[in-house]
Amino acid sequence: MREVPLASARVSEPILEVRNLVKHYPNVTAVDGLSLAVPEGVCFGLLGPNGAGKTTTIEIMEGILDATSGEVRYRGAPLDQRFREEAGILFQKTALQDFLTVRQSITLFRGLYTRGLDVDEVIRLCALEKLENRDNRKLSGGQQQRLLLAIALVNDPSVLFLDEPTTGLDPQARRNFWELIQSIKARKKSIILTTHYMEEAELLCDEIAIVDRGRIIAQGTPRRLLQEHFEEVMLELPRKDFPDSARNLPLRIIDVAERVEISTADLDATLRILIDAHVPLAHLRIRPANLEDLFLELTGKELRA
C-alpha cells in the first residue's frame, strides 16, 4: 500500500481541515494519522469498506466524537459554537422524537439555530409538502431520509455532512435522493459525503479520498485518480466461461464474485490471446475502469466486503 499526498494545493483556505487525526478504541485503531482538506463549495467523498474508519472520521469532523489526537479546523479555527451553528448533519442512523409530524420535527430543529431557512422553504426544497402533517414514524425509508436531510438543511448550513445517506434505500429512492443532493450542490454548499456506493461517489463527488484501515490511501478528483492509476480497460467474463487452463495466460486476471476481470492496456492483443486459448467470449463485457476497480487496485478488496 502506498501513501498518497494530500489533495492538490489550492489558493483558497479550506472550509474544513483535518490534521493527523488518530482515534483509538480498546484493541482497535479506527483512525490512524488521517489528514485532509475540504475546499469550500465542493462535494468531498470519503470512500471505503465497512470498518475502514470513515464514519469515525466524519463524526470527529462533525464535532460529536473526540479524537485521541490530531485536530479539526473549521474556517481555520477549532470547532466551536460557530461551527455548530453553520454545520448541517445527516447521520447514518438516527431517530426523531416520537409523535411529531414532519413539520413539527423540522420546526423543533429550526428552533435550535439562531439563523436558517424558513420551515416552508425547507419542506419545499426536500419535496415534503404532501407529507408535512404525517407522523414522522409513518414515513418510508426514502421519505425518512428526505426529512433528515431537511433537518440537516434547516440552518442553511455552510457545510453539510452526509454519512452513507442512501444505504438501505431502494434504487428509485436512491436516485431521487441523488437529485436532491445535486440541487443542494447547485447552491454552492460544501458537502462531505461518506458512501460505499461507487456510482454515488462518481455522480456526486468533485473530490474523493479512499480510506482503508483508518488512513487515506488515495485522494483527488475521480477522473484524475482513474487517469493516474488506469490506462487500461476492463474485460469481464462470467467465471463459469473462464477455463482453469486460461489462468496461466500472460494476463492480469482478478477474481470478483461470480466473474473474472482482466485489466489491459492493449485490448486487441488480449482479445487475440483469449481467442487463441478458446475462451468463450459470448458474454464478454468491455468497460472503462471505475472507482471500484481503483479500490481493488489499491487494496485488493471489494468495496462492499
Add this chain to the structure above:
Amino acid sequence: MIKRLAAVWHARNLEFVRDRRTMIFSLLMPIALVLGMSFVFGGKERPLFKVGVIATVIDKQANPFLHERYVEFVPIADQSTGIRKVTHQQIDLLLDLHGTPRYWVNTDSPKGYIVEKLLLGAANGAQRQQVTGEAVRYVDYLFPGILGMNMMFSCLFGVGYVVLRYRKSGFLKRLHATPLTAFEFLTAQVLSRLGLILFVTTVLYVGIGTVIHFHRAGSGLLIILIAVLGALSMVAMGLTVAARFSSEEVVGGILNLLTWPMMLLSGVWYSLEGSPEWVQWVAGIFPLTHVLAAARAVMIDGAGVAEISSHLIYLAATALVFLALGAWSFKWRYD
C-alpha cells in the same frame, strides 16, 4: 438559549400529550388508588381506643388506667405533638402522668368521650384539659402520600426512561450536533415534566378532593410551592440517573432502588413516628419524605412557610444539586 430551550420543551409537551396511553395511565392510577383507599379506610373506624402517654417509655405501673383492656397506649414525645394528635383525633386521649395526672380529650370525639369515662373510673382525680377539632381520617393522611407517590413515579420513570429512549434511538446524538447544550436540554425536560406533573396533580387534587372532601387546613399556594419544589427535586434526580447510562436494566434497577425505599420509608402509607432512628435518618435523605412532611403539615395542621422552611430549602437545594450533577455527567451518545 431561551429559544432553544422553548423548542425542546414544546416538542416534549407535544410528545407527551399525544402519547395517550401514558397520559391516561398517569391520571387513572392515582385516582384508582385514592378511591380504593377511601373505600377501604374512609368509613369504618377501628374498634380500638388509642391513648397517648407523654413519656419515652410507658411504665405500666405508673397508673392503674394503663392496665385497661381494649386500649392501646402509645408513647408521645411532647405535649404539643400529643395535643395536635388529640385535636385531629389521631389519638382518643392524651395523658400526662408527671405530677398530678392531667389529660386532654377532644369534646367532638365520641371515642374520646368513652375513653375519658374509662380513665376516670380507673384514675379519679385526673385534671381535665379540653380541646376541640375535626377528625383527620386515614384517607386525609393518605391523600398527600398518594399525590406524592404519583409525582415520584412520574418524575423518576417518566423522565429517566424518556432520556434513555432518546439516547438509545440516537435522537440525543442528533441534538448534540446542534448548538443545544446539555443544560438547556435538561432544563427543558425538567420544565416540561414539571408542567405536566403540576397539571396532573392539580386535576387529582381538585377532582378527588371533590369526591372525598379531604381535610385542608393550610394555604393552597403553599401546597403548590411544595409540589413545584418537590417535582423539581425528583425530576432532577431522575435526570441524574438517566444522564449517563444506556442500559434499560441499569436505569430500571437504579430507579427501582430509589422508588421502593421512598415508597416504603417516606411516609406515604403511615407515619414514621416510633420507627428506629436510623430508619428516620435514611428517610430524611429522600425528597419525597420532605414533600410529604411539608404537605401534611400544611394540609392537616395548617402550617405556614416558616414551619416548613427546612423542607422547602432541602427540596430546592437537592433540585439544584441533581440538575448540576446531571448536566455535568450527561452523555449524548449511546455506546
